[in-house]
Amino acid sequence: MQLAAVVQALNLARYFAFAATTIAVYDWILLLGKEVELVGNARMSIGKALFYLVRITTIPGLLCGAYTLSPLRARLNQDVCNMFLWISPILCxxxxxxxxxxxxxxxxxxxxxxxxxxxxxxxxxxxxxxxxFGVLLSCLHGLSRDATYVQLVDLCMPTGLSSRISIVFEAPLVFEGLMFAALIYRAAVDLQSRGSLTMLPLFRVLYRDGILFFVIMTSTRIWNIYKYVDRPIYEALEGLYIMWSIVSVLSCRIYINIICAVQKPLQAGSRSQSSSRREQSYSLWEFKPPRMSNSVQV
Structure with missing residues (x-):
C-alpha cells in the first residue's frame, strides 16, 4: 500500500464528502419554501413522516461524515475511529x-x-x-477487528475488505429495477387505456423523475460496486457519500414534484371538476390508495 496513493484517495473522499453535504444542504434550502407550503401544512401521513425522516437522517449524517474526514477537526483516537466505522455506514x-x-x-x-x-x-x-443490512453488519464486524488507527492520516484504516460488501449495493439494485418496471408498466397502461388529460401532468412527472432517478442511481450503484470489488480498500469512501446525497435529494424532490403535479388540475379546473378530483389528488398527497368508483375502467 503506497502512502501517496492512500493520501490522494483520502483527499478525494474528503472532496466528495464535502460536495455531497453541500448538495444536500443547498437543495434543502432551495426547497424549504415549497416544503413548508406543500408538506408542512398537510396532516400527518406515512409519506410526510418518511419525507422528514429522510431529512433528519441524511443531512446530520453527511455532516458527521464530512466532519470525521475533515483535516480541520481535533485528532481522533482508536475508539472514535472504530465508532465512525459503524455509525456512518449504518446511518447511510x-x-x-x-x-x-x-x-x-x-x-x-x-x-x-x-x-x-x-x-x-x-x-x-x-x-x-x-x-x-445483514451483510453490512457482518462486514463491519470484521473491519472493526482489523482496523488500525494511522496517525499520519488521522483515520482508522482497515487491512482488508470482504468481497461480500458489494452485496450491500447489489441487492438494492435488484429492487430498484423491479420498482422502475412497475412504474413504467402502470404509466403505459394508463395512458393507453384512459388517456386522461387531467392526469397527464402527473404521468409526465412520474416518467421524467422515474427514468432520471433510475438512470442516476443505477450508474451510482455500479460505480460503488466497482470501487468495492476491483479497487483498493482506501478508495471505498469515494462514492458512498455522493450516492447518499443523491438518493436523499432526488427522493425528496420527487415527493414534492408529485404534490405539485396533482395540485395543478385542482387550480385549473372548475369547481365541480375540482370537487371530483379532490379525493384522488388528496389521496396521492397522503400516499393512500384512492377510492376507485365502479365507472372507472382499469
Missing amino acids: LLSIFISYWLLTIRVVVLYPWSPLVKIVLYISLGACYLTS
Missing part, C-alpha cells in the same frame, strides 16, 4: 432505505386494485434491504 444505509420506502409508496399508490403488486414490492423492499 438506513437513510437510503427510508428514501426507497418513500419511493415505493409512490408506485404502490398507482396499483390500488392490485394487492399482489403491493405485497411483492414491499416484500422485495424488505428482503433486499434486510440482506444489505
